[in-house]
Amino acid sequence: MAxxxxxxxxxxxxxxxxxxxxYLPDDGIATAAFLSMRMRRPLLCEGEPGTGKTALAQALASALDVELIRLQCHEGIDAAQALYDWDFPRQLLHLRTLEAASGGSLDPDAAESSLYTSRFLLDRPLLRALREAPCVLLVDEIDRADDEFEAFLLEVLSEYSVSIPEYGVVRAAEPPIVVLTSNRTREVHDALKRRCLYHWLxxxxxxxEVAILRRRLPGLDERLAEQVAAAVQRMRQLELLKPPGVAEALDWAQSLLALGKDELDTEVAASTLGAVLKYREDAERVRAEWE
Known part of the structure; x- marks a missing residue:
């Protein structure tokens, strides 16, 4: 993609x-995304949940009119889940068909080589991104994966290629645009950070935030948007288990619209806290602040 x-x-x-x-970016986000595309370097976005890290990758794919390929990381994820696998049921069916057609004179070497072709290769997100670029590859919540997977990912992103023993080397004709996100539940290793451009959201x-609310919810008037944004901003100053992000602010505003409210007073706010706060302790803390 030139x-x-x-x-x-x-x-x-x-x-x-x-x-x-x-998606309403600030100057820092726009600059980081531009440099990532221009320099062909992955962009590592860290920040609290709800700051727009995943949404950035989605918006980039939409803006560039390319496919978004998402790899959702989790504890225990391994290369087979992220890169490729073989379609064993189809391979077995194919082998049985060859045996029946050969009348018992099946050539083992020829049979084996026919099993490991594109026909039976299951592309997981990383392999899809290498084979289908131009695209945006989102590696979401890399901090949830373990050290071994992080090292494997670093190897793939260093060369934008991978060697499949039974198949050969797959190399991206054009590097995908890569966005990695981290909620910083653990520190990402320096080796991966050095491979990436970095931006804290x-x-x-x-x-x-008012502009985001009004952009995403056209029916929301400015006064209510300001009230919701101001209330959410105050909540973030408290020591909550999970401070609300933009997604929760949008949910709250949408809930108020669904109830036909045009003002956020204490009574309405208290009855709709479940849209913006997800822990009982947080809701109790906020209600105590309002008393």
């Missing part, structure tokens, strides 16, 4: 393209 084809020759172009998808300020 830079001219992207049509993005500056961070301002990236900001405009993201804005057109409904903060919760948006009041003005930007």
């Amino acid at each position: 830079d001219d084809a992207l049509g993005m020759k500056s961070p301002a172009d990236v900001a405009a393209a993201l804005d057109a998808t409904g 903060e919760h948006p300020g009041l003005e930007r």
Whole structure:
């Protein structure tokens, strides 16, 4: 994907393209995304949950009109789940068909070689991204994976290629745009960080959060958007188990719209806290602050 084809020759172009998808970036996000595309380097985005890390990758794919391929990391994820696997049931069926057709004179070497072809190769997200670029590859919540998987991922992203013993080397004709996200439940190793460009995403300020709410919920008037954003901003100053992110602010505002409310007073806020806070202790702490 050539830079001219992207049509993005500056961070301002990236900001405009993201804005057109409904994602409102600040200058830092737009610059980091631009440099990642221009330098062909993965972008590691860290920050609290709900700061727009995953949404950035989704918006980039939409802005560039390419496929988003998502690898959701979790504890215990391994190379087979992330890269490729073989379709064993189809291979077995194919082998039985060969045996029946050969009348008992099956050539073992020829049979084995016919089993390991693209026909039976199951592309997992990483292999799909290498074979189907241009695309955006989202490696979501890399901090949930273990050290071994992180080392494996570093190897793949260093060369944008992988060697499959039975099949051969698969190399991306064009490197995918890679966005990795981390909620920092553990530290990502320095080796992976050095391979990536890095950006820390903060919760948006009041003005930007109001703009996000109104952009995503066109029926939300400015006064109610300001009330919701201000309340959420105050909650983030408390020592909550899970401070609300933008996604929770959107849920809260949408709940108020569904109830036909045009103002966020204490009574309405207390009855709808379940849309914005997900722990009983957090809700009790906020209610205590309001008393």
